Amino acid sequence: MLKRTIPILILATSGAILVVAYFSPFTTNWSEVVLMWFNILAAVAYVLGAGNLLAVNLEKVSSRRAGWAYALITLVAFASMLTFGLFKIGGVPSEAHPDVPYAGDYESTQSAFGWVYEYMLSPLTATMFALLAFYVASAAFRAFRAKNLESILLLGTAFIILLAQTAAGMFLTGWIPADSVFAFLRFDSLRIAITEYIQTAGMRAITIGIAIGIAATSLRLILGVDRSYLSKQ
Amino acid sequence: MTNTSHSNHSSNATQSSGIRGFLAGLSSLDRRWIFLGVALAVGIPILLKLSLPEVPGPMARATFNAIEKIPSGSRVLLAFDYDPASQGELQPMANALVHHCASRGHNIVFMALWPLGKQLADKTIKDVLKEFHPEYVEGTNYVQLGFKTGNEGVIKLMTTAITEQYPNDASGAALTDIPLMSGVNKLSEFKLIGTISAGYPGAKEWVQYADGASPEAFTLVAGSTGVQVSQLLPYYPKQLEGLLVAVKGAAEYEMLVTEKYPVARHQGRLEEGRRRMGPQLVAHLLVIGLIVLGNVAMIAARGAKGGAR
Amino acid sequence: MMKLLMMSLALTSMCSAMPPSATDVFAIDEPGDAGFALRVTFTVPDLAATKEVRIERAATKAELAKDANMPWIVVATVDANAGIEGVLVADLPKDESNDGANANQTEAIAFRVATVGIDGEQAAFVESAAVIAKMNPFIMKRLGLAVSVVVTCASVITWILLARAGRPVKLRRIAALDAVDEAIGRATEMGRSVLFVPGIQDMNDIQTVAGITVLGRVARTAAEYDATLVVPTSRSIVMSSARETVQAAHFAAGRPETYKEGNINYITDEQFGYVAYVTGQMVREKPAACFYMGAFYAESLLLAENGNAIGAIQIAGTAEPSQLPFFVAACDYTLIGEEFFAASAYLSGERDQLGSLKGQDLAKAITAVVIIMGCLLATFAAFAPEGIAARASDSFQSFLGG
Structure with missing residues (x-):
């Protein structure tokens, strides 16, 4: 019983405070306290996450399950970064406080932590993001089919935007004088018309729907009508 | 004669159905061919250093003007709300923005809502601020506040109490001891806030929580990834006075900035956006080609089905 | 001769270095704001001879304790016309004299205003009475948003109650x-x-x-x-x-x-x-x-x-x-x-939850009606910028927080 009632009470109180604080300056401090609590909880939750990460991977290594070598790499990487960060290995001493140990910068590439970030993490994440270019092309090839009138309109819009986002737009239609009656046919004008009127109008409708959806969902949670996120025990 | 004609017709039909079959077969094209095409479309222009001229659009001009119009020496907050993953798309505009602010003589406060944003701000300070503006002194002309966890909560708190969120700067110095931050405790004490944003938390949260709290206190400008821009367009130009969209926005803005504030060396750091437009053009043309090919394959497959009936 | 004299007088006045001082300098606590803001209003007698107006505020006790040589702090330099609507001076420091009892207000703060002539010469400062900026219980400019929050919540709660009372709730399939x-x-x-x-x-x-x-x-x-x-x-x-x-x-x-x-x-x-x-x-x-x-x-x-x-x-x-x-x-x-x-x-x-979905739809319908009203008003206002529709459109927009 308490396992469900107390979380609902905390949620209802914090939710109500945050809403009221937006309108009444007197309660601003309360909302700051609520937000600080969340920050503290989120920071403590890292321990929970780290514990789980260790438990899962240690179990995988000790039982020599398939892929145990990857688990070992994860554990080594985790332990190394934790050590580099906590002990500021290779950290540059602070100019302002040279006599205070650990006051230096541990994020420069001279330190182990900064080096791993700059030369390992940074290229790896950039590589993952760059995969998007490949997947966008493959998804476009598969999904953009002119099956009906709506999809033909979508295709036409996609072509205009794709061309207008590059110098090809100016190359193809830049010769139309910007002050002529046909200026609206220039790709740059069409792009602005599509993005600022058609796309923005559609996006506003979706955003308003989402905002009302968020408000209604939040209200269901604050009132305790929706308790599906809690254990039923 | 008839036979020959029939034979020709049949041969033509076979040939035509062969082409149709080939085209229809493209529907199930192994995606690795597409991946190879993208690699070549992006890689070759990079190797050839293909760079194309850009005409600055209204959004890039609006961003440029927003920074120009505030008095020289104003206090400006730049939030690096992205990570190395989107560095390729956003770093060019970050470089140009910092160079522009420093060229105008504004005092810059750096911060990050993304954990790895702080390192990117450091990189920009090193590559742009220290390179092109060696007169900038830490603490007097610029401050690095670093990353703070809490997403939009950080912005909300900063609207009323910056020192509670950031008691120290990234190097550990108390904010109250830093000349640039002396007496500054609210976002409304900045003349301009710029966010370079790759998602959540980012430009949308700055609009909702910072601009929403004190809409007239400062000018808000944003740089965003192409995919995120549809969410930000409703806020331009009212809440967001300037908006830089992806590499194209960066390239246009770079042109405006370097035209007015040219640099003597390492110009390449302020031309990154323009350099990336070449590969983007070829990749976009490839995507258009692939879409056309996909549709041809679909029509051919329909024809083949019709023929079979 | 008279004409010449008049012209020379006009020229002298235009070239006159010092503009006349500002008059009617008042500081007013901004009603319905988040607090710590005062609006300074003033009149500039000769707009043609005034380039800009310099506004300063008196330092608080805490500020004087830090630096006794700075009894006045520059807060803004504004256009000569700005005095009619007034200049809002926000983020004034809290009163720290009484450990929390006065935490929601400032000390009494005086302002002084000086006109600056075309060639930069400044007239004498004119001082206002000292005024306290108080925190208000409600931010009035967010009234529109508050109303929309109340309407949305009311529609959701009403439909939850209706569903609980047995009213059938029909939803399309997802x-x-x-x-x-x-x-x-x-x-x-x-x-x-x-x-x-x-x-x-x-x-x-x-x-x-x-x-x-x-x-x-x-x-x-x-x-x-x-x-x-x-x-x-x-x-x-x-x-x-x-x-x-x-x-x-x-x-x-x-x-x-x-x-x-x-x-x-x-x-x-x-x-x-x-x-x-x-x-x-x-x-x-x-x-x-x-x-x-x-x-x-x-x-x-x-x-x-x-x-x-x-x-x-x-x-x-x-x-x-x-x-x-x-x-x-x-x-x-x-x-x-x-x-x-x-x-x-x-x-x-569950009935309660399904009811809340209907309430959500009702809120959406109300939003659509408000948008259509706004569009119509703005359209009429575009045709008659001075008419009643334009005023209604402005009021509607400012009520909704625009």
């Missing part, structure tokens, strides 16, 4: 949610697992909460079918919450013994590290059904394209508008924006 059973059934038949990705944000994001509620239903069906459900999470609090929800679903399905805590794990907070793990697992384990329910960013297409490549049935739901096109292109079913938030209520089948 194909993506109806396909949940089919997807899990297929995974069971094929002897493969079901993958559920609850987004990459923490529990403070309402989308993650919505995702976890859908997880409850997916987990219950998976428990009933005895299918393996795998939930990798990118936040530890989400992992904890997902474990609670899945365990509860197994209890509800009457199969608590089949719950496996080890299938719900924290991976990493790092966006692409998480994606690398999940896509790797997808390629190795080849789940037959993939659910993506929560807040997604650049990883949406990476996940959905990999899911497509392994031939899984894919159902997505997100309120991130920028990611919707990717999910629509690569997944079999997508819950778009508000549908995603409706999912939890739709799946629960």
Whole structure:
């Protein structure tokens, strides 16, 4: 019983405070306290996450399950970064406080932590993001089919935007004088018309729907009508 | 004669159905061919250093003007709300923005809502601020506040109490001891806030929580990834006075900035956006080609089905 | 001769170095604001001879204690016309003299105003009376938003009560949610697992909460079918919450013994590290059904394209508008924006929750009416900029916070 009632009470109180604080300056401090609590909880939750990460991977290594070598790499990487960060290995001493140990910068590439970030993490994440270019092309090839009138309109819009986002737009239609009656046919004008009127109008409708959806969902949670996120025990 | 004609017709039909079959077969094209095409479309222009001229659009001009119009020496907050993953798309505009602010003589406060944003701000300070503006002194002309966890909560708190969120700067110095931050405790004490944003938390949260709290206190400008821009367009130009969209926005803005504030060396750091437009053009043309090919394959497959009936 | 004299007088006046001093200098506490702001109004007698106006405020006791040589602090240099509407001086320092008792107001602060001539010469300062800026209980400019919050809440609560009282609630079917059973059934038949990705944000994001509620239903069906459900999470609090929800679903399905805590794990907070793990697992384990329910960013297409490549049935739901096109292109079913938030209520089948969905629709209809009214007023105002429609349009806009 308490396992469900107390979380609902905390949620209802914090939710109500945050809403009221937006309108009444007197309660601003309360909302700051609520937000600080969340920050503290989120920071403590890292321990929970780290514990789980260790438990899962240690179990995988000790039982020599398939892929145990990857688990070992994860554990080594985790332990190394934790050590580099906590002990500021290779950290540059602070100019302002040279006599205070650990006051230096541990994020420069001279330190182990900064080096791993700059030369390992940074290229790896950039590589993952760059995969998007490949997947966008493959998804476009598969999904953009002119099956009906709506999809033909979508295709036409996609072509205009794709061309207008590059110098090809100016190359193809830049010769139309910007002050002529046909200026609206220039790709740059069409792009602005599509993005600022058609796309923005559609996006506003979706955003308003989402905002009302968020408000209604939040209200269901604050009132305790929706308790599906809690254990039923 | 008839036979020959029939034979020709049949041969033509076979040939035509062969082409149709080939085209229809493209529907199930192994995606690795597409991946190879993208690699070549992006890689070759990079190797050839293909760079194309850009005409600055209204959004890039609006961003440029927003920074120009505030008095020289104003206090400006730049939030690096992205990570190395989107560095390729956003770093060019970050470089140009910092160079522009420093060229105008504004005092810059750096911060990050993304954990790895702080390192990117450091990189920009090193590559742009220290390179092109060696007169900038830490603490007097610029401050690095670093990353703070809490997403939009950080912005909300900063609207009323910056020192509670950031008691120290990234190097550990108390904010109250830093000349640039002396007496500054609210976002409304900045003349301009710029966010370079790759998602959540980012430009949308700055609009909702910072601009929403004190809409007239400062000018808000944003740089965003192409995919995120549809969410930000409703806020331009009212809440967001300037908006830089992806590499194209960066390239246009770079042109405006370097035209007015040219640099003597390492110009390449302020031309990154323009350099990336070449590969983007070829990749976009490839995507258009692939879409056309996909549709041809679909029509051919329909024809083949019709023929079979 | 007279004409010459007049001209010379006019010229002298134009070239006169010092403009006349400002008059009627007042400081007024701004009503209905967040506090700590005063509005300074003044009159400039000779606008033509005045280039700008310099405004200063008296230093507070605390400021004087720090620097006694600065009794006046420059707050603004404004255009000569600005005095009519007044200049708002915000963020004035709190009164720290009485340990909290006066924490919601400033000390009494005086202002002084000086006109500056065309050639930069400044007239004498004119001082206002000292005024206290007080914090107000309500920010008036947010009244419109407050009204819209009240209307939205009222419509939702009214419909919850109506549904509770027995009023029938009819909802259209949501194909993506109806396909949940089919997807899990297929995974069971094929002897493969079901993958559920609850987004990459923490529990403070309402989308993650919505995702976890859908997880409850997916987990219950998976428990009933005895299918393996795998939930990798990118936040530890989400992992904890997902474990609670899945365990509860197994209890509800009457199969608590089949719950496996080890299938719900924290991976990493790092966006692409998480994606690398999940896509790797997808390629190795080849789940037959993939659910993506929560807040997604650049990883949406990476996940959905990999899911497509392994031939899984894919159902997505997100309120991130920028990611919707990717999910629509690569997944079999997508819950778009508000549908995603409706999912939890739709799946629960409880009267209260279904009623809240009708309330949500009512709020949407009211919003549509307000938008149409605003569009009509703005259109009429464009035709007659000085007419009543223009004034109504302005008032409407300022009420709504524009």
